[in-house]
Amino acid sequence: MKLKNPPVNSLSLEMLTELVINLEKLENDKAVRGLVLTSEYPGIFSAGLDLMEMCGRNPAHYAEYWKALQEFWLKLYQSSLVVVAAINGASPAGGCLMSLICDYRILADNPKYTIGLNETLLGIVAPFWFKDTMVNTIGHRASERALQLGLLFPPAEALQVGLVDQVVPEDKLQSTALSVMAQWLAIPDHARQLTKTMMRKPTVDHLVKQRDADIQNFVSFVSRDSIQKSLQMYLQKLRQKKS
Numbered sequence: 001m002k003l004k005n006p007p008v009n010s011l012s013l014e015m016l017t018e019l020v021i022n023l024e025k026l027e028n029d030k031a032v033r034g035l036v037l038t039s040e041y042p043g044i045f046s047a048g049l050d051l052m053e054m055c056g057r058n059p060a061h062y063a064e065y066w067k068a069l070q071e072f073w074l075k076l077y078q079s080s081l082v083v084v085a086a087i088n089g090a091s092p093a094g095g096c097l098m099s100l101i102c103d104y105r106i107l108a109d110n111p112k113y114t115i116g117l118n119e120t121l122l123g124i125v126a127p128f129w130f131k132d133t134m135v136n137t138i139g140h141r142a143s144e145r146a147l148q149l150g151l152l153f154p155p156a157e158a159l160q161v162g163l164v165d166q167v168v169p170e171d172k173l174q175s176t177a178l179s180v181m182a183q184w185l186a187i188p189d190h191a192r193q194l195t196k197t198m199m200r201k202p203t204v205d206h207l208v209k210q211r212d213a214d215i216q217n218f219v220s221f222v223s224r225d226s227i228q229k230s231l232q233m234y235l236q237k238l239r240q241k242k243s
């Protein structure tokens with residue numbers, strides 16, 4: 001599956017909805033057992049959540065957007081398919097989250113392709129289920145440091161901390177993803193799927209129990225004037241970077 005939402009594959013409401021629909025279709029197709037997630041645009045895997053969905057909108061929109069994000073996370077994290085992320089570009093914040101909920105991550109070796117949960121750099125806080133996903137992958141201490149500092153790791157460091165499973169030359173990314181997929185598909189589906197469910201259930205349950213409260217929390221947080229100002233300033237900085 002190729003992410004395709006120009007210019008930076010930001011996770012807009014429409015994109016999240018389409019991703020969930022496509023995942024459902026693939027899961028209902030008995031001929032499909034695995035999925036490689038990559039970007040149509042080498043250089044950018046995903047810029048994360050679409051900042052335009054979080055700026056200057058009304059509370060009902062924020063609630064709808066957050067619910068769609070939760071839906072996407074729940075769908076992909078619990079997918080019965082083998083999901084391999086072939087990360088062919090920068091992967092900040094929500095882009096990193098999307099990679100973390102796959103079963104295996106391969107990052108192309110390019111110093112510009114940084115990955116991490118950088119929310120604090122925007123003056124916002126990664127929600128508990130982003131944090132849980134990261135802790136499950138790299139452990140508590142490394143997550144505490146990475147989350148507080150909003151670290152974006154270049155490939156060698158991402159590999160060292162365990163944020164990705166492999167770093168390969170850019171021209172080997174797709175072939176490596178296919179050979180990793182073959183290795184995972186050699187395991188009987190039912191055994192692998194039950195094991196995945198067992199490993200991920202506590203994290204899923206944590207969110208499921210608090211879904212409504214998490215939406216309310218997001219809406220009230222993002223509606224604050226101070227947060228709106230921080231997000232606007234960050235967007236402005238991104239735009240000024242060009243000039």
Ligand SMILES: CCCCCC/C=C/CC(=O)SCCNC(=O)CCNC(=O)[C@H](O)C(C)(C)COP(=O)(O)OP(=O)(O)OC[C@H]1O[C@@H](n2cnc3c(N)ncnc32)[C@H](O)[C@@H]1OP(=O)(O)O
Nearest residue numbers: 010047048049050051052090092093094125218221238239
């Ligand atoms: C309890 C409450 C909790 C709240 C928690 C909320 C959690 C949020 C998680 C997130 O995902 S927030 C989003 C964080 N994302 C980022 O910090 C990435 C920002 N983008 C970049 O760093 C760069 O754009 C890039 C991805 C490295 C690509 O760089 P490049 O130089 O190739 O492109 P740009 O010129 O920077 O961008 C092109 C164009 O796209 C706009 N844009 C970039 N990122 C986003 C985004 N996330 N959402 C919306 N729009 C984005 C950028 O402004 C440019 O627009 P322009 O109009 O062409 O100037």
